[in-house]
Amino acid sequence: MDYKKVLTVQDISCYGQCSLTVALPILSAAGLETCILPSAVLSTHTAGFSGYTFRDLTDDIPAITKHWQKENIRFDAIYTGYLGSTQQIAYVMDMMKNLRKKEFVSFVDPAMADNGRLYPAFDAAFVEEMKKLAFSADIILPNITEACFLTGSKYEEKYDAAYIDELLGRLRAEGAGTIILTGVSFSDTTTGVMVLDGDNKSYYEHRKIPKGSHGTGDVYASAFVGAYLRGSSAYESAGIAAEYTVRCIENTIDDPEHWYGVKFEPVLPYLIERLK
Numbered sequence: 001m002d003y004k005k006v007l008t009v010q011d012i013s014c015y016g017q018c019s020l021t022v023a024l025p026i027l028s029a030a031g032l033e034t035c036i037l038p039s040a041v042l043s044t045h046t047a048g049f050s051g052y053t054f055r056d057l058t059d060d061i062p063a064i065t066k067h068w069q070k071e072n073i074r075f076d077a078i079y080t081g082y083l084g085s086t087q088q089i090a091y092v093m094d095m096m097k098n099l100r101k102k103e104f105v106s107f108v109d110p111a112m113a114d115n116g117r118l119y120p121a122f123d124a125a126f127v128e129e130m131k132k133l134a135f136s137a138d139i140i141l142p143n144i145t146e147a148c149f150l151t152g153s154k155y156e157e158k159y160d161a162a163y164i165d166e167l168l169g170r171l172r173a174e175g176a177g178t179i180i181l182t183g184v185s186f187s188d189t190t191t192g193v194m195v196l197d198g199d200n201k202s203y204y205e206h207r208k209i210p211k212g213s214h215g216t217g218d219v220y221a222s223a224f225v226g227a228y229l230r231g232s233s234a235y236e237s238a239g240i241a242a243e244y245t246v247r248c249i250e251n252t253i254d255d256p257e258h259w260y261g262v263k264f265e266p267v268l269p270y271l272i273e274r275l276k
């Protein structure tokens with residue numbers, strides 16, 4: 001079997017089932033050698049907990065990159081998620097340049113916003129820098145809020161197909177490669193993912209679970225990266241990741257104490273089966 005080496009750069013939220021504590025097990029289960037670079041260490045994620053600690057690891061990144069370069073460590077892919085600072089984004093762009101194998105794919109989940117708002121740690125300067133990273137990536141995985149921030153578009157809770165086409169067009173005009181736009185819903189009972197791969201637009205629709213869950217963007221992006229690097233097309237990967245994420249939410253929904261993330265681990269066998 002083809003055995004790819006992926007680097008994922010995102011935070012460690014020690015408690016809360018998101019970012020690296022989700023990406024590492026999912027990418028490993030997908031059969032990839034998974035290297036990690038923590039962008040920051042937090043006691044918990046920032047969505048619903050208060051008083052969390054936050055240690056920014058930005059200053060460690062240049063030396064880590066330099067060491068890996070010296071050791072001739074190179075990656076088949078780099079996948080970025082929640083980053084710790086504006087400065088860090090430039091360092092990550094350097095890594096994309098200097099640590100790539102000849103055949104290389106970059107995935108950027110511009111994890112910075114949801115439900116019309118930026119996450120607490122971020123500001124306009126961060127968004128400006130994230131545009132550079134996102135629009136230089138091969139594949140981006142924004143939700144609708146993030147697509148709006150990346151393109152300066154107005155966020156609408158209710159929208160139609162023309163609004164989504166306009167967003168895709170603006171992302172493309174700014175230089176986006178393959179676009180995986182998540183959380184696109186045209187009905188009360190379904191939601192889905194809009195994929196723009198070259199000139200091919202396709203929509204993967206699936207059932208909607210009537211309750212928001214934390215960390216599902218990270219579950220989705222990690223499963224997508226896993227499927228894609230195992231040889232699925234962008235559209236197939238979008239579908240596999242969607243079905244996996246829905247099952248993770250369904251596995252969690254009846255437990256009111258588990259509000260901070262999804263129980264994705266018991267569902268890993270489903271993902272592994274889909275990747276055979």
Ligand code: PXL
Nearest residue numbers: 018019045046047082215218
């Ligand atoms: O799931 C995205 C995410 C990742 N990391 C941290 C977060 C969030 C979302 O709020 O707070 C620290």
